[in-house]
Amino acid sequence: MTSGEANRVTRRSFIGWFTLLLGAIPAIGATAVGAVSIVGSVFRRAANGAQRFARVGVVREFKMGSYRRVELCGGGADAWRRDAARVEGAAYVRLESGGSFTAFSTRCPHLGCEVAIDDAGRAFRCPCHGSEFDASGKRKRDSAGKIIGPAPRDLDPLAVRIASTGEASQNGSPPQQVVEVEVATFQTGTSSRKRI
């Protein structure tokens, strides 16, 4: 092979690759921009990083000992939307003897089905794969001491706070004491509890 011939070969293959590159740039460029735009959601922080609460009722509506199911309207933003009436989840709430409140997310920590409550309002059972939880949200065990059902952790507790409506009503009665429950969702299927 003479050096002139070798030169021609490399030159030709260089132009060949360059041609392919030029032809592919539009498709590659557009795909790259588009791919970044959809992958970006992984890195976008949730719009509402701060702890949020939803008002669920006045204090005296809650009974001691048995749980009541309430819906949570946190008024949170959903991408471009803000809808104060959007229901973001539900909770089981009860009044404790000391005057404090306990609340659990209704989502099963296994894979997120809604756990059902028994008629007395004191124990929970998940209809999907049969996990059972007692009144304190702990997983129940069978007579052999084995945990019933596949849930990897106990029910997820939600923070509760008491607030005052602030304004006296028109007939002069004092401001109401209202119960507010935290709006939160948790990673399912893990033994550790992680907020998402």
Added chain:
Amino acid sequence: MGSAPESTWRRLVRGLDERTGLIAGIRSFADSPVPGGARWRYVFGSALLSSFVTQIVTGVFLAFHFSPTLNDAWGSIVYLEEKVALGRELRALHHWGANVMVGVMILHFAQVVLAGAYKRPRELNWIIGLAAGGLVLMLALTGYLLPLDERGYYATQVALNITASVPGVGPSAVSILQGGARFGVESMSRFYTLHAMVLPGALALLVVLHVVFVHRLKVTAPFSAAATNEPFWPRQAFRDALAMSAAFALTVVLALAVGTPLLAPADPARAFDARPEWYFLPLFELLKLLEGDLLLVGTVVLPGVAALALVLLPWLDRAPTVATRSRLRVIIPVFFGLAIAASLGAKAALDDANSPEYQRRMSDAHRAAERARALAKQGGIPPSGPTHLYENDPVAHGERLFLRHCRDCHAIAGDGGRSAPDLAGYRSPKWYREFFRDPNTTKYYGHEESVSKGAMKSIEKLGDEKLVALAAFFARGAEMRGVDEGTAKRGETVWKGESCMELCHTFSGAANPSGNVPDLKGHGSRGWLRGFLVAPGDARFFGKRNRMPSFRDKLSSAERDAVIEFVATLHEK
């Protein structure tokens, strides 16, 4: 060398080739003969194909973000642009890609006509190309609506009304397009389905046919070209690839340099000067020229005749060869038509550029767009849709109400009607000071319909010092912030000292006994304006001289408050 083991890569390629005929396929394209040798004039088709691929890629990615419903479309675009990584760029690429595509399409068309490439045996491919062009224009038209901003919405309304004007089938066609007699929730689903599925699918089909036929029939070489052929690869391939990249580069430059317009969310209750994209401007201008009964000539007859003539071009051209000389009878009319279209388009653009009225309304529209975007970023969009954004912002809401209910009579800095005072600067010390100098200019009470012209006289004779103080006194009374307290106090003394003024005006907050001169207590304040909007003809205000309509029934009290909040910002103008 022969004994060297085959690399994995080669084995893979060979295996694939055995099963698919891939290499033979590529070869048949690479070796496909280019009549007369590689030429730049053959690149437009490839550039167009590449533009189409880019539109599909960016369009599919846009579809990941876009929400095609009346209440969410605009918001999802704002979110895309403001929050999504490279979202603004993605949308800009699709928007400018569409423009570049139409541009390249026009060049491709011109090249084909010049070359005589529509002639036998390529008549069918010529018609396929025309149909594909029609689909591209329909894609552009349907896409324009999707962001559902004022521009897209109103331009689409015009296009739909034109369709409806076609005798016979018009109204039914519109009903099918928008899913009913009126534009609504279903219309968005239909336009989106057309834009993102039906039209691209149909176009892809035509494009494949088109390319297969080009491969089969080859390109048309210029008459004078040597009768030798050259394989497509590498010299023609290089030219084509460069053109593809150049079209994309132009798209990127436009996308980054110009940005993509997004006006305020479409609001059927607001006026807007609908304008189509540049490639539809010639038709738009034609409609301006052909009024009344001639409408159909512009919308149906002329475009129809032109389209028919193009379809029949291969048969209208009787020349035996593709020599340019022998085909002047075809080439000249086609290019003449293009030139006429270009001049119509240019005229439309120039008319707008030279119309202060249009420019003013566009700058209004851009301001409204900025405000809407700011509100959307701040508080999100209510489920009732983006036109309800403004209701949380009294000034923005008030501005819209002002434009709708007040501007026909009251201008702001010359922008609006002439039959009532211009309200720019209203209630500022400067506004009062100039009023004192000459209340009978057209800015104040000297406007066209004034009946009180001359009723109030210049009080300039009091001298600048006193009048500046008096102006501060009134501005303070009108709740202007930042008025110098000392000056206002002095103004109060002036007011009390000049009994001549008390002869005409009262300062009690109650009806004036004379019944047609406003009481001045709190003049221009929110409270004063609240009473005034309800009953401007009350004896406390302009009484029998009043010419302003009452807004007691035209606006709710919340709406009146919003207008007043907007009026309270006019001192800035």
